[in-house]
Amino acid sequence: MLRRKTRRVQGAEESAGGAFDDPLDAAQERRVRAVLALGGVPQTDLPDGVQQVRLRLLERAASGAQAPRDVSAWAAVVASNLAMDWHRARRRQERIGERLASLRPPEHTGGDSGEETKVLSLAVAQGLDELPDAQRQILVLRFYADLPVRGIAEELGIPEGTVKSRLHSAVRALRTRLHEDEVV
Numbered sequence: 001m002l003r004r005k006t007r008r009v010q011g012a013e014e015s016a017g018g019a020f021d022d023p024l025d026a027a028q029e030r031r032v033r034a035v036l037a038l039g040g041v042p043q044t045d046l047p048d049g050v051q052q053v054r055l056r057l058l059e060r061a062a063s064g065a066q067a068p069r070d071v072s073a074w075a076a077v078v079a080s081n082l083a084m085d086w087h088r089a090r091r092r093q094e095r096i097g098e099r100l101a102s103l104r105p106p107e108h109t110g111g112d113s114g115e116e117t118k119v120l121s122l123a124v125a126q127g128l129d130e131l132p133d134a135q136r137q138i139l140v141l142r143f144y145a146d147l148p149v150r151g152i153a154e155e156l157g158i159p160e161g162t163v164k165s166r167l168h169s170a171v172r173a174l175r176t177r178l179h180e181d182e183v184v
Contacts, residue, residue: 036082057071135169
């Protein structure tokens, strides 16, 4: 039955109601939710995780690949991988927060209110928006994606010295902007 559903999705045309057939049945969706929840994904992110599994199944069908033998097992594996990805992204965000916190002068670390953190976050986002594309790209890859200089150079196909130069210029420009706005 699941293969039939997947085949219908592959050659699917919109039905009279304007929607495509769902590649996951109710039992499979519950299993995906359970795998995500057991993997530590918060309740609020579970619907997004289920949608990601659906999307990957639809992408697989659209690419012409054969439907998995056991869609339920395939969906559970994909859900497990999504849960691991969620944890990696959360750890990456925590490291970014730690790095940003370490850039603050010591007098600001003690009694930070949530409002001060929001103001700093908004100021950093605005400062990033105002940087030239090349500098913003380097900053994001270094501090948000947590790539080393060598990795950035390889990804962008530019020399490490160029990466270092752009990174230095971007950090200096962002720091200047934050001081001008009296955020730090």
